[in-house]
Amino acid sequence: MRAWSTELREYAGRDVALAGWLHHWRRLGQIGFLILRDGRGLAQVVVEDPEVCARIDGLKRESVLRVRGEVHLSARAPGGVELHAPTIEILVAPPAVPPLDLSRPHLAAAPALVLDHAPVALRHPRRRAPFEIASASMAGFRAALRARGFVEIQTPKVVGTATESGASVFSVDYFGRPAFLAQSPQFYKQIMVGVFERVFEVGPVFRAEPHDTPRHLNEYVSMDAEFGFIDDHTTVMALLAEVVRGMVTAVATEAPDAVARLGVRLPAVPPSIPAIHFTRALEIAEPRAGQSGAEMSDLTPQHERGLGEWARETHGSDFLFVVGFPMSKRPFYTHPDPRRPGYSNSFDLLFRGTELVTGGQRLHLYEDYMSALGRRNLSPAPLAGYLEAFRHGMPPHGGFAIGLERWVAGLVGAANVREVTLFPRDQQRLAP
């Protein structure tokens, strides 16, 4: 029976079998210290037998091993526990040494090199930790929504119509017909509110914008929810706060090793996340961002950073809702603020000074859709399927989309979203 490296303490005084990769090997005179890495952590193996030492001397890093030995508690060992008197079985002796030194506390290599060698670089304990956090986050997202009666859906990624105005799309040759990669599941999740009232989806979205920033990718994972019978966007914001709380809890309980390894400071989600109107956000942000101009209709990254500082200083909060973005900057399906023409019932949720979530109330009346499309000179024809849902009764509804990679980047303090994406896609990068 095999044990995980992270469970070794439970086996103190007993024999145990580990399996994993030769992470590091150093000789100190007659004694050798082998660090074995498995899918969860590291274990120190103390080798005193000269024959075993000699065998390990001949192995390359990343050799795949099975190691059996006695578990000893030891104050000097990393984690306070180590394996003694091992027998070692070599499962795989790889042909080459890794292009990166995985045994250093931090990967000392240029970011591009790390991405080029992702299949190996991701084995580094710090490098893989964000993906343990991502896995826990997705589980927390789904658990929070399932507990509230949401149904998980899977909607097509090859579509006949672009979904988000403004954002450019990737073209697909679909049996000789033009098609696109879905920029979001927006239309489908709204349609499905007519079916299940409450739906969510976790899946890839594709944006063909030729941006080259630390916070944009051309393919990313969107965690979407949409639900009906809301009062307005505030119902959506209340749900989102609960979902984010569930995600933080899941990260704390399901990825504690990764949290500890990276020294992640998990955010507190206040009972009521502070919320300010877009116009107020500009007043706060512009002096801080050194920007002015009352005519701004959107927030810049500088604004967001300033607002993040303000939320921390004024409310002690890592989160800040900005509500009521100008209609002109939101997609056609956005519900206007009935009391404040020109502004919308939509919001962004900033997390530590970066936009993490976009959401809001959507239009739900067929006639409102027809007017909105008309005002924007958009043809209803390509949207026939979408509009059919509204033609046959849709309740007031809304939802949100959380960017998984941005969430993880904010948690672990990654400067670039590529650090928390397994195999990022950008203008330059299509492999590995």
Place this chain on the structure above:
Amino acid sequence: MRAWSTELREYAGRDVALAGWLHHWRRLGQIGFLILRDGRGLAQVVVEDPEVCARIDGLKRESVLRVRGEVHLSARAPGGVELHAPTIEILVAPPAVPPLDLSRPHLAAAPALVLDHAPVALRHPRRRAPFEIASASMAGFRAALRARGFVEIQTPKVVGTATESGASVFSVDYFGRPAFLAQSPQFYKQIMVGVFERVFEVGPVFRAEPHDTPRHLNEYVSMDAEFGFIDDHTTVMALLAEVVRGMVTAVATEAPDAVARLGVRLPAVPPSIPAIHFTRALEIAEPRAGQSGAEMSDLTPQHERGLGEWARETHGSDFLFVVGFPMSKRPFYTHPDPRRPGYSNSFDLLFRGTELVTGGQRLHLYEDYMSALGRRNLSPAPLAGYLEAFRHGMPPHGGFAIGLERWVAGLVGAANVREVTLFPRDQQRLAP
């Protein structure tokens, strides 16, 4: 506080508020019977007030309503409970009547028409039930794997290299460079075995085959798992059996209404799923399928049906493993059977006579990959990232991929996989 239609019994004798869609309305003299549909089920509302009756007379189907009334137990009511003395608030009065009669027990319309009007047709209680089952199945898949230490991953769908030999790919214009839609997460999930040992992914896959069958789609949802330190394919089969068991349990416990509505007979997953070698499968299937020819190197759908009957008659099992497919029909990464050259350590799992899962042990030695590519005249250059994982130590590993839509089709007895796909994609269909 709003109640779900499915919870009405719990409110017997009390006032309750429901919300949903006007599913059906009929007058019997002075009394009217309104069937309200919400995201979960149906509720009967008895209307005796002539003014309320008159208001409902003027409403179209699929009007969105809030209904408050007294909950009465009644043997004559569907489900034994109904709402009396209702007050009705009309939230949305839609502009048109639905193109399909959603109130019939079965949707009486041609399959193509139902798909054309999916945004409305999916509201039908029988039509939406398979997606409640799909949602529960995904939850069961993930729960079974998370309980066994698997990490959820999200891998790119836009890729630089085709993954599955034989299957054709969709092309994407990626900033002027050629790219493809991923036919499977195969390469990435194998790479990630080097990182976490145990990984899974639920996501879309894309196949450009121009097939037109009841069991193929050009985009579908693949539930993938892959893990290391296995003995051989039998370790994979044992895990798969546990995962399928977890999925059945999740469907039973999390989608009982849908199971009841469709009269789904849930399969028993036997403690040991019967398994036969490919050569034996041909012997069994060929007489039944009326096909012969000992030179067969794959199973046809007729074979699979015959084997399904055989498994049921001989073993009382809905499931059957066919093991050891010829190497010539399996992808280059397939591990051969060391004791039987020409055959592989791979398997299919048949469910009720249809291939549901493909899986097996993979090659794990770098030199074996180089030989396998050489034998198939495949260039290693486009696979550089994938091969890098093997160049630096990969344990014996394997995995499987379950087709979500086929699973649900098998459960509910759908003749065509399109019936259990929200918005299917085939050669003809790119919308809605």
